[in-house]
Amino acid sequence: MIRLYDSATKEVVPLEQRDDGKVSIYVCGPTVYGPPHIGHGRSVLVYDILRRYLMWLGLDVTFVSNITDIDDKIINRANREERQWSDIATKCESVWWQAMDRLDALRPDKTPRATEYVDQMVQLIADLVDAGKAYETTDGVYLSVEEIDGYGLLAQQSLEDLRAGGGERELVGVEKRHTADFALWKVSKPDEPSWPSPWGDGRPGWHTECVVMSLDLIGEGFDLHTGGLDLMFPHHENERAQAVALGKPFARHWMHHGFVELEGEKMSKSLGNVHNLLDLTDEYDPRAYRLLVLQSHYRSPMELTDESLGHALAAMDRLDAFARRTAELDGEADPEVLEQFRQAMDNDLDTAKALDLLFRAVRDANTALDSDDRDAAAAATGAAHQIAGALGLRLGGEEADVPDEIMALARERGQARTDKDFALADSLRDQITAAGWSIEDSSDGPVLTPVK
Ligand SMILES: [Zn+2]
Numbered sequence: 531m532i533r534l535y536d537s538a539t540k541e542v543v544p545l546e547q548r549d550d551g552k553v554s555i556y557v558c559g560p561t562v563y564g565p566p567h568i569g570h571g572r573s574v575l576v577y578d579i580l581r582r583y584l585m586w587l588g589l590d591v592t593f594v595s596n597i598t599d600i601d602d603k604i605i606n607r608a609n610r611e612e613r614q615w616s617d618i619a620t621k622c623e624s625v626w627w628q629a630m631d632r633l634d635a636l637r638p639d640k641t642p643r644a645t646e647y648v649d650q651m652v653q654l655i656a657d658l659v660d661a662g663k664a665y666e667t668t669d670g671v672y673l674s675v676e677e678i679d680g681y682g683l684l685a686q687q688s689l690e691d692l693r694a695g696g697g698e699r700e701l702v703g704v705e706k707r708h709t710a711d712f713a714l715w716k717v718s719k720p721d722e723p724s725w726p727s728p729w730g731d732g733r734p735g736w737h738t739e740c741v742v743m744s745l746d747l748i749g750e751g752f753d754l755h756t757g758g759l760d761l762m763f764p765h766h767e768n769e770r771a772q773a774v775a776l777g778k779p780f781a782r783h784w785m786h787h788g789f790v791e792l793e794g795e796k797m798s799k800s801l802g803n804v805h806n807l808l809d810l811t812d813e814y815d816p817r818a819y820r821l822l823v824l825q826s827h828y829r830s831p832m833e834l835t836d837e838s839l840g841h842a843l844a845a846m847d848r849l850d851a852f853a854r855r856t857a858e859l860d861g862e863a864d865p866e867v868l869e870q871f872r873q874a875m876d877n878d879l880d881t882a883k884a885l886d887l888l889f890r891a892v893r894d895a896n897t898a899l900d901s902d903d904r905d906a907a908a909a910a911t912g913a914a915h916q917i918a919g920a921l922g923l924r925l926g927g928e929e930a931d932v933p934d935e936i937m938a939l940a941r942e943r944g945q946a947r948t949d950k951d952f953a954l955a956d957s958l959r960d961q962i963t964a965a966g967w968s969i970e971d972s973s974d975g976p977v978l979t980p981v982k
Pocket residue numbers: 557558559740765769
């Protein structure tokens with residue numbers, strides 16, 4: 531069974547499943563108020579790789595990732611630009627999916643939006659107030675962390691440490707009882723988006739949506755809750771606190787991934803060194819970014835430099851050349867290599883080791899072909915394709931999923947060329963291009979590629 535580092539116990543432990551053969555995963559998704567940066571790209575890729583690997587193992591994976599479509603950051607931008615907050619959220623969400631599609635990340639099975647869950651959040655907050663775990667103030671409702679068993683589990687800090695860290699002075703002039711108490715409901719200011727509640731019109735705090743959505747969509751005691759290291763505290767601690775307060779079993783296992791460092795600096799908005807993911811994938815083969823993510827252990831910081839990107843692009847070229855060279859080979863994958871791959875991935879997702887195995891299989895296949903040993907070449911090639919597929923690395927020769935109507939145009943164009951009707955062929959090419967695809971003629975027939 532796959533073993534993963536659990537951020538709650540600080541140990542690498544087997545991912546024990548609630549239901550045999552099934553894995554339920556909840557990933558905290560984006561707050562949609564700006565373009566996704568390369569840190570988001572890493573996050574999505576890390577969990578896409580985990581998900582694909584679990585599927586490759588034959589497990590039935592349910593993958594839920596939310597969209598935070600109401601939040602201070604969205605409202606602030608709307609005010610600054612004098613736009614509707616919902617317009618910003620809708621447009622940013624569509625850009626998000628565009629970027630994630632480029633990375634070839636599987637779409638989540640479910641993508642709940644915060645605004646679709648406000649009624650259920652109001653209900654959860656009311657339950658917390660009734661249970662004496664939350665209290666009303668003039669500006670909203672707060673969770674009382676002193677009422678929560680084991681608060682500080684993920685933060686690895688006691689309530690006293692948190693109080694000291696938060697600074698007593700913060701409490702002066704506010705109605706919070708403990709510095710770590712957090713808002714479940716925020717009473718709105720005039721002209722802010724609001725929903726009705728027993729505590730006045732307002733909106734839910736950020737930490738409530740994921741509790742409600744995960745429990746609603748994958749149920750109590752779901753298998754795995756994930757996100758960036760920056761979400762461990764306070765976001766995940768606070769999600770967990772609400773479930774604990776209501777006696778609901780929450781995530782069985784917690785997983786967090788490291789940051790992306792740009793030439794040695796931590797990727798964060800505050801440092802202003804954000805690299806837009808769309809720019810990155812415009813300029814470079816998005817598969818190279820997946821390769822870089824695979825090269826770093828998910829818990830370690832990942833450094834992005836011109837040099838590391840250059841190496842990844844060259845490595846993709848080698849993989850594509852291998853795929854073209856071995857396209858005709860057909861055979862069973864070498865089971866020994868697959869077993870080594872499983873061992874590497876089961877060991878807290880050792881993706882760097884998995885890549886080593888992939889490149890070794892590629893080398894072995896090439897060497898075997900050089901000496902005309904087609905059986906050995908086919909076994910190594912089969913293993914390489916299995917590993918690449920399980921990691922979500924699309925190798926050259928495998929084409930993108932081309933829509934039927936584009937395929938039909940391409941076929942018509944092929945016929946026009948055969949008939950030497952070049953005017954018609956050109957006009958069909960124009961139609962294909964206008965639909966967002968490029969068409970190149972190769973010795974194996976036309977190759978269709980989506981245009982970014
Ligand atoms: Zn969350």
